[in-house]
Amino acid sequence: xxxxxxxxxxxxxxxxxxxxxxxxxxxxxxxxxxxxxxxxxxxxxxxxxxxxxxxxxxxxxxxxxxxxxxxxxxxxxxxxxxxxxxxxxxxxxxxxxxxxxxxxxxxxxxxxxxxxxxxxxxxxxxxxxxxxxxxxxxxxxxxxxxxxxxxxxxxxxxxxxxxxxxxxxxxxxxxxxxxxxxxxxxxxxxxxxxxxxxxxxxxxxxxxxxxxxxxxxxxxxxxxxxxxxxxxxxxxxxxxxxxxxxxxxxxxxxxxxxxxxxxxxxxxxxxxxxxxxxxxxxxxxxxxxxxxxxxxxxxxxxxxxxxxxxxxxxxxxxxxxxxxxxxxxxxxxxxxxxxxxxxxxxxxxxxxxxxxxxxxxxxxxxxxxxxxxxxxxxxxxxxxxxxxxxxxxxxxxxxxxxxxxxxxxxxxxxxxxxxxxxxxxxxxxxxxxxxxxxxxxxxxxxxxxxxxxxxxxxxxxxxxxxxxxxxxxxxxxxxxxxxxxxxxxxxxxxxxxxxxxxxxxxxxxxxxxxxxxxxxxxxxxxxxxxxxxxxxxxxxxxxxxxxxxxxxxxxxxxxxxxxxxxxxxxxxxxxxxxxxxxxxxxxxxxxxxxxxxxxxxxxxxxxxxxxxxxxxxxxxxxxxxxxxxxxx
Numbered sequence: 001x002x003x004x005x006x007x008x009x010x011x012x013x014x015x016x017x018x019x020x021x022x023x024x025x026x027x028x029x030x031x032x033x034x035x036x037x038x039x040x041x042x043x044x045x046x047x048x049x050x051x052x053x054x055x056x057x058x059x060x061x062x063x064x065x066x067x068x069x070x071x072x073x074x075x076x077x078x079x080x081x082x083x084x085x086x087x088x089x090x091x092x093x094x095x096x097x098x099x100x101x102x103x104x105x106x107x108x109x110x111x112x113x114x115x116x117x118x119x120x121x122x123x124x125x126x127x128x129x130x131x132x133x134x135x136x137x138x139x140x141x142x143x144x145x146x147x148x149x150x151x152x153x154x155x156x157x158x159x160x161x162x163x164x165x166x167x168x169x170x171x172x173x174x175x176x177x178x179x180x181x182x183x184x185x186x187x188x189x190x191x192x193x194x195x196x197x198x199x200x201x202x203x204x205x206x207x208x209x210x211x212x213x214x215x216x217x218x219x220x221x222x223x224x225x226x227x228x229x230x231x232x233x234x235x236x237x238x239x240x241x242x243x244x245x246x247x248x249x250x251x252x253x254x255x256x257x258x259x260x261x262x263x264x265x266x267x268x269x270x271x272x273x274x275x276x277x278x279x280x281x282x283x284x285x286x287x288x289x290x291x292x293x294x295x296x297x298x299x300x301x302x303x304x305x306x307x308x309x310x311x312x313x314x315x316x317x318x319x320x321x322x323x324x325x326x327x328x329x330x331x332x333x334x335x336x337x338x339x340x341x342x343x344x345x346x347x348x349x350x351x352x353x354x355x356x357x358x359x360x361x362x363x364x365x366x367x368x369x370x371x372x373x374x375x376x377x378x379x380x381x382x383x384x385x386x387x388x389x390x391x392x393x394x395x396x397x398x399x400x401x402x403x404x405x406x407x408x409x410x411x412x413x414x415x416x417x418x419x420x421x422x423x424x425x426x427x428x429x430x431x432x433x434x435x436x437x438x439x440x441x442x443x444x445x446x447x448x449x450x451x452x453x454x455x456x457x458x459x460x461x462x463x464x465x466x467x468x469x470x471x472x473x474x475x476x477x478x479x480x481x482x483x484x485x486x487x488x489x490x491x492x493x494x495x496x497x498x499x500x501x502x503x504x505x506x507x508x509x510x511x512x513x514x515x516x517x518x519x520x521x522x523x524x525x526x527x528x529x530x531x532x533x534x535x536x537x538x539x540x541x542x543x544x545x546x547x548x549x550x551x552x553x554x555x556x557x558x559x560x561x562x563x564x565x566x567x568x569x570x571x572x573x574x575x576x577x578x579x580x581x582x583x584x585x586x587x588x589x590x591x592x593x594x595x596x597x598x599x600x601x602x603x604x605x606x607x608x609x610x611x612x613x614x615x616x617x618x619x620x621x622x623x624x625x626x627x628x629x630x631x632x
Contacts, residue, residue: 038226043219044161050216051154052173057212058150059177061205063185063372064192067365068201070351071193074506076133083477084274085137086347090470091270092144093151094463095263099254099316100149104156110220113153117213120146121206128203152462159446159454169383171439175376182373186365193361255316261302262316268295270470274477317460321449327457329552330445333396334461335468336546337403337437342472343539344407345371345430348480352532354511356416356525357423367420370427371434378435392440392447393555399440400546403433407543411536416525437546447556472542479535487527493519 039047069085104112123143130136154174162170192201241249250256268291275288306315321327345368353364382395406429413422442461449457488500496503496514503510503524510528514521 038223038230039161043223047157047161047216047219047223048173050213050219051157052176054150054209054212054216055154055174056177056181057205057209058147059174060181060185060188061209063178063181063365063369064189064201065205066368067186067189067350067361068192068198069347070354070507071198072127072130072136072202073133074508075198076136077502077505083347083473083480084271085140086342086473087270087274087470087477088137088140088267089144090342090466090473091263091267092141093148094266094466094470095259096145096148099259100145100152100459103149103254104153108224109153109157109160110217110224112149113213113220114217116146116149116153117210118146119143119149120209122146124202124206124209128199128206148462148466152459155442155458155462156454159458166387169380169387171442172376172380172383175379178372178376182369183366186362186369189365190361252312253314255306255312255314258302258305258312258316261298261305265295265298265302266467266470268292269299270295270474273474274481316463318453318456321453321457321460324448324554325552326448326554326556327445327460329549330441330448331461331464333400333437333441333546333549333553334465335471336542336549337434337441337468338465339468339472339475340403340407340539340543340546341434342469343476343535343542344410345427347473348476348532348535351507351510352414352528353423354507356528356532357418358511358516367423367427370424371431374428374431375435375438378432379439382436383439386440386443391555392443393550393553395436395440396444396553397547397550399433399436400550401433403430403437403546404540404543406430406433407536407539411533411540414529414532414536416529441550441553444553444556448554472539475538476535479538480531483531483534484527487530488523491523491526493523496520496523 073085100112100116103115119142123139123141123146126139126142127136130139151174155171158170158173189201192198272288272291272295306312306317307319350364350368353359353367354361357364359367382399386392386395406426409422409426409429413426442458445457445461446454485500485504488504489497492500492503496519499509499520503513510524514524
């Protein structure tokens with residue numbers, strides 16, 4: 001795509017990277033800027049109301065289905081494979097974020113949201129209809145693709161419609177429903193298991209989510225339609241092009257081969273870790289070795305591919321983004337943070353509570369979801385404080401220390417018979433640390449780039465976050481599968497030793513078939529507890545790097561940062577555009593200017609959007625301060 005000439009309205013103090021980002025904006029970014037210029041106060045409120053409604057539906061869904069996974073896998077006699085399911089989810093969640101951000105950039109936010117909802121719905125239909133663990137695991141591909149699409153698009157939409165100083169607060173909007181749903185979800189799951197089947201717990205969301213999406217879809221589509229009628233909505237870059245041109249463009253625009261390298265590499269490296277202990281021949285199995293080698297090769301090729309401007313002109317992870325120490329430290333914090341989460345709170349802690357602590361489905365769900373509740377409250381409070389202190393780094397460092405303390409407490413109070421106060425207290429501590437870590441770290445990474453690169457760097461941050469979770473799940477699964485069967489065979493009394501395979505394969509059998517205090521239950525609890533001790537020990541070790549990494553992030557003063565977010569945004573703290581920017585709307589007496597080519601769009605686009613904003617009484621602002629993108 002040809003670059004537009006620099007508009008006269010650009011400030012002389014803008015950084016070269018900001019200008020480059022502005023001039024290289026893709027079609028979807030231009031569509032976003034066009035629609036952003038037309039948001040009114042009430043239409044933006046309506047859009048955020050729709051965003052909240054959809055976030056509430058996905059939040060409640062997550063709190064319900066999290067408690068159903070162990071029973072779904074146990075119904076197929078494959079309880080240990082919950083780590084495999086988590087790895088598949090993590091791999092897809094990580095891989096889909098960059099291409100979904102690309103979809104939003106190439107086609108637009110409305111189209112990307114709709115596509116994500118479709119994938120989400122398809123995944124739940126497949127999960128509800130699964131008749132074996134393979135089908136159930138495969139369904140995670142569609143479900144996770146849709147879920148992560150919604151996650152990244154929510155954050156991109158928020159970044160599009162808020163300024164940097166207020167973004168931390170606004171970015172917690174999708175998390176607010178967790179404050180209520182963490183307490184509602186487990187009882188709903190318990191009721192479903194008692195009165196229906198776990199399948200209904202999945203299938204119902206194929207109806208609920210599309211309905212919940214309608215308000216946001218209406219807001220986005222109406223605003224986009226309004227921009228189209230005014231003649232400022234750029235046409236699709238593929239209009240009038242043949243299918244060969246379109247496929248070639250998508251190959252580079254979506255970085256298809258880079259996607260495949262990352263997908264295959266992460267999947268083939270992590271999934272065997274959860275299967276190796278139970279495979280014929282265990283780790284000497286030829287298939288396991290082949291997958292590990294192929295996965296490692298693909299991951300080694302991935303950075304080489306991404307660094308080539310010719311092979312990957314639109315790389316998932318643009319190399320220049322990782323020249324910033326803040327970006328590198330931020331994404332590594334995301335990696336270790338979520339890795340620790342999947343070595344402590346998920347995926348086996350819930351099973352541990354059901355079996356070793358003898359908790360009910362509701363009680364175990366409430367304890368594990370205490371993390372979510374506490375992290376949400378903390379992130380909201382932290383975001384408010386950030387708005388007034390103008391700094392984020394202190395919270396990342398403090399959060400890392402508290403997060404480590406919480407995981408150490410989980411290791412200390414993991415013994416059978418520990419009181420609920422200690423179990424909940426550990427989750428509260430971990431949640432406070434997590435809440436102080438995630439949003440501020442993401443905000444710091446976003447502050448390191450210009451507005452045109454916020455989508456890419458947000459996708460990179462969330463991608464590495466999910467890869468960390470997948471690695472944590474894989475390690476948890478490897479430790480669980482290698483230890484629990486051996487310990488059951490070692491500790492079970494003679495009369496039930498032949499039931500070891502059935503006990504290992506079903507959490508329902510392990511938690512309900514044998515009463516507390518019986519020799520068999522004592523053996524089961526001991527096997528679970530000793531295995532959890534090993535997993536939590538690894539979690540503590542992995543958590544330690546978070547502290548030095550937090551110190552490496554640059555302590556930006558957020559009220560001095562300006563990312564050229566155009567149109568009506570939440571918390572617009574800058575001065576209105578100068579009079580020179582408030583040009584008359586480019587239109588002739590016969591109508592608004594139409595764009596016949598991509599060159600026309602590039603040449604006149606930025607000025608037109610500002611003019612439309614001015615004529616609609618909306619404030620548009622541009623940078624008056626240089627944003628230093630590269631750390632020393």
